[in-house]
Amino acid sequence: MADKIKIATVSLAGCFGCHMSILDIDEKIIDLVELVEFDRSPLTDIKQVSECDIGIIEGAVANAENVEVLKDFRKQCKTLVAMGACALSGGIPAMRNHFTLEQCLRESYVNGTGLENSCIPDDVELPMLLNKVYPVHQVVKVDYVMPGCPPPADMIWNLLTALLEGRKPEFSAEDIRYD
Amino acid sequence: MDYTDTIDTCEFVDSCVEPEKDTSLLLQYLIQIQYRYNFVPEDAISQLQHSLDLDVAHIKSVISFYSFLNSSFQGHYRILFSDNITDRMLGNQSLYEQLKTSLKNHKVDIGFTSCTGFCDQGPAMLVNGMAINKLDSKRITQIADLIQNNQPLELWPEGLFVKEENIQRSDIQFNSKAGDGKGIEAALENGSDAILKILNDSGLRGRGGAGFYTAKKWQFCKQAISNQHYVVCNADEGEPGTFKDRVLLSTDAHSVIEGMTICAAVIGATKGLIYLRGEYRFLVDKINEVLQKRRTEGLLGQNILGHQGFNFDIEIHLGAGAYICGEESALIESLEGKRGIPRVRPPFPVVDGYKNKPTVVNNVETFWSVSRIIVNGSHWFTRKGTPQSTGTRLLSISGDCERPGIYEYPFGTTLTEILKDCGGSDAQAVQMAGAAGTTVVPSGFDRAMSNEDLSTGGSFMVLGPQRNLMDLLQNFAQFFKHESCGFCTPCRVGTSIIADVIQRFKNAQGCEHDLKQLRDVCGLMNISCFCGLGCTVPTVFLDALNQHSQMFKDLMKTDSSTPCFNLEESVSEFKQITNPSGRGL
Numbered sequence A: 001m002a003d004k005i006k007i008a009t010v011s012l013a014g015c016f017g018c019h020m021s022i023l024d025i026d027e028k029i030i031d032l033v034e035l036v037e038f039d040r041s042p043l044t045d046i047k048q049v050s051e052c053d054i055g056i057i058e059g060a061v062a063n064a065e066n067v068e069v070l071k072d073f074r075k076q077c078k079t080l081v082a083m084g085a086c087a088l089s090g091g092i093p094a095m096r097n098h099f100t101l102e103q104c105l106r107e108s109y110v111n112g113t114g115l116e117n118s119c120i121p122d123d124v125e126l127p128m129l130l131n132k133v134y135p136v137h138q139v140v141k142v143d144y145v146m147p148g149c150p151p152p153a154d155m156i157w158n159l160l161t162a163l164l165e166g167r168k169p170e171f172s173a174e175d176i177r178y179d
Numbered sequence B: 001m002d003y004t005d006t007i008d009t010c011e012f013v014d015s016c017v018e019p020e021k022d023t024s025l026l027l028q029y030l031i032q033i034q035y036r037y038n039f040v041p042e043d044a045i046s047q048l049q050h051s052l053d054l055d056v057a058h059i060k061s062v063i064s065f066y067s068f069l070n071s072s073f074q075g076h077y078r079i080l081f082s083d084n085i086t087d088r089m090l091g092n093q094s095l096y097e098q099l100k101t102s103l104k105n106h107k108v109d110i111g112f113t114s115c116t117g118f119c120d121q122g123p124a125m126l127v128n129g130m131a132i133n134k135l136d137s138k139r140i141t142q143i144a145d146l147i148q149n150n151q152p153l154e155l156w157p158e159g160l161f162v163k164e165e166n167i168q169r170s171d172i173q174f175n176s177k178a179g180d181g182k183g184i185e186a187a188l189e190n191g192s193d194a195i196l197k198i199l200n201d202s203g204l205r206g207r208g209g210a211g212f213y214t215a216k217k218w219q220f221c222k223q224a225i226s227n228q229h230y231v232v233c234n235a236d237e238g239e240p241g242t243f244k245d246r247v248l249l250s251t252d253a254h255s256v257i258e259g260m261t262i263c264a265a266v267i268g269a270t271k272g273l274i275y276l277r278g279e280y281r282f283l284v285d286k287i288n289e290v291l292q293k294r295r296t297e298g299l300l301g302q303n304i305l306g307h308q309g310f311n312f313d314i315e316i317h318l319g320a321g322a323y324i325c326g327e328e329s330a331l332i333e334s335l336e337g338k339r340g341i342p343r344v345r346p347p348f349p350v351v352d353g354y355k356n357k358p359t360v361v362n363n364v365e366t367f368w369s370v371s372r373i374i375v376n377g378s379h380w381f382t383r384k385g386t387p388q389s390t391g392t393r394l395l396s397i398s399g400d401c402e403r404p405g406i407y408e409y410p411f412g413t414t415l416t417e418i419l420k421d422c423g424g425s426d427a428q429a430v431q432m433a434g435a436a437g438t439t440v441v442p443s444g445f446d447r448a449m450s451n452e453d454l455s456t457g458g459s460f461m462v463l464g465p466q467r468n469l470m471d472l473l474q475n476f477a478q479f480f481k482h483e484s485c486g487f488c489t490p491c492r493v494g495t496s497i498i499a500d501v502i503q504r505f506k507n508a509q510g511c512e513h514d515l516k517q518l519r520d521v522c523g524l525m526n527i528s529c530f531c532g533l534g535c536t537v538p539t540v541f542l543d544a545l546n547q548h549s550q551m552f553k554d555l556m557k558t559d560s561s562t563p564c565f566n567l568e569e570s571v572s573e574f575k576q577i578t579n580p581s582g583r584g585l
Helices: A017-023 A028-035 A064-076 A085-089 A092-098 A101-109 A153-164 B006-016 B023-037 B042-052 B056-065 B085-089 B092-102 B137-148 B182-190 B192-202 B214-223 B244-267 B278-296 B328-335 B364-376 B378-382 B415-422 B469-483 B489-506 B512-528 B532-536 B538-547 B549-554 B572-577
Strands: A005-011 A036-038 A052-058 A061-063 A077-083 A129-134 A144-146 B078-082 B109-113 B125-127 B130-132 B167-169 B230-235 B271-276 B313-318 B359-363 B392-399 B405-410 B429-432 B438-440 B459-463
Touching: A005 A017, A005 A064, A005 A153, A017 A052, A017 A153, A028 A036, A028 A153, A052 A064, A052 A085, A052 A153, A061 A064, A064 A077, A064 A129, A077 A085, A077 A153, A085 A092, A092 A129, A101 A129, A101 B572, A129 B572, A144 A153, B006 B023, B006 B042, B023 B042, B023 B056, B023 B313, B042 B056, B078 B092, B085 B092, B085 B392, B085 B469, B092 B109, B092 B137, B130 B278, B167 B415, B182 B192, B182 B244, B182 B364, B192 B214, B192 B244, B192 B364, B192 B378, B214 B244, B214 B359, B230 B244, B230 B328, B230 B364, B244 B271, B244 B278, B244 B359, B244 B364, B244 B392, B271 B278, B271 B328, B278 B313, B328 B359, B359 B364, B364 B378, B392 B415, B405 B415, B415 B459, B438 B538, B469 B489, B469 B538, B489 B512, B489 B532, B489 B538, B512 B532, B512 B538, B532 B538, B538 B549
Parallel strands: A005 A036, A005 A052, A052 A077, A077 A144, B078 B109, B167 B405, B230 B271, B230 B359, B271 B313, B392 B459
Antiparallel strands: A061 A129, B078 B125, B125 B130, B392 B405, B429 B438, B429 B459
């Protein structure tokens, strides 16, 4: 077991769609687990990331907890990969950047229909929301990116096999064309 | 006037729309509606939709493009402080705060806008589109009182609206007279080939900044086969720090219009347009008076100067606050009533311009110079200047100097001499050609103003020794971010990234990663932007990186290559909205 490559994955402000795409590698996942061991990941439910070879980040950075988790990943992982549109450029979560945070919270928690005792939630257990949503590379250094919403399973497989074989992952223009 | 009701709006819109229902006048109608109601009501949009047979989406897209058009009512007064670096140097920020505080219980819309073209008499502002200059605390108090008493703008004291011309140095062009019809007479007598020859011999190059040979441009347009040609005067003087066109149009519109008429005679145009930037709306009546006078004198209209078949007339089109519309193809789009997005070139406007017809677009100063060259001959012009840049040109000088204003200089004059004349010899830098131009430091003051060396569209901003260069960069970065038309990604995103990075350095929070990103983005914009605006944005930032690398190093928080992300700052809004007690990071 000690020889296996260690991989950690996380979804920050994302929809887990990219993780679903990881699962879309279908039966190849059997080959994969022969080669790798999953550390922190929604697949393992381990809560803290430990030292890893590869970290894969889904989702944008939208709150203080996201920042903490992301910085942890950067610290623990030798190679960090941003996976999918939200991680790369902010994606859907970043659409709120066109409004102020207060406008967004008021729309949901104060002016929304069917609310009773409406107020902006401020329980200290809730992570603080950032003024604006950021892509991953604006908070930490990122080594590789996989575009797509979500990136297709084949692309994820290509990237992982390249990294496992010590090659630099490369995608053809065909691979990253979505229109 | 107050927004009253649907019937009033529809009647007003109907009174604006001309029977030809020309959709290219959409922007002009929207501007009229804006200034009547202080916004463009929904009722007006649907009325325009019906009378012009346009999509609502199209009309709204035009409204959203131009800074001076509002889609919601923000108050009876809309006050926009000019926010060029020269206005900031004169303290516009504290005046803004003062006015905001005085009017905090009043429904008014107070904000900032890009340079309004009064840098020699700033700080400046626009109230409902009308320019007020030389602001100080006393004037702000006066303005606040007028607004609190709901005084209509027409009744404000005239003294507030006084503008100065400030012509500080004259050379051959200011010292000669033109515009009385002699130039047109010469053009009609000698024929277009003779006129083109004079212009060609004079070596006159466009004064907007790009410096294309005027004779060549006219020649191309003349050769383009079409049943209609157009002459367009670019009076969208938007480059921060330029105000010479305002002075020319206000003191000598006759010459400018004569230059346009000569052009019409050469290329065979029957219609001309002056695209006047919205900031200069106060000039509309004045220019219209000149146009009317020339019509009665037979210098404009049918059979000009009794020459059978030479018909030419001019209309004024207003802009509405968009820097990009100074780019000639964006200007043409705007003339056609659309969003001011640059076109793919080629085809160039000389073959495919306004309404897809051959069009000459020249700067105000170019037409003004033409009127003089035709009367005085090419030799009169070429005895001044340098081989590649003949004659003289006007500089708009502002900033830290004793005598800001308009200066006419022969090309080839050194910066040292110019600085001595305007009383700015202790300058730490001169910003040549506006925000998109070059920053020249004292070691370069022996360089000359010319197309061979330092080309300029006329802007000359002096930075005194007490100034912080980072303030200049931050002001320009914000300006570009606001004025990028958003059509191409390198410019839309690039200007935002530059603004963010510069802001971090301004706050002494920069890092190595930022420096690299700034260089990368500048390099990318240089080669990949769609139009000249985007391609020239990087110049001022690259100049700073190359000439003042120590300044950037001093403003770094860390030298790591990790992006600097400040969590504390990033949650400031959330902490403000929610109860901050008991929360820590």
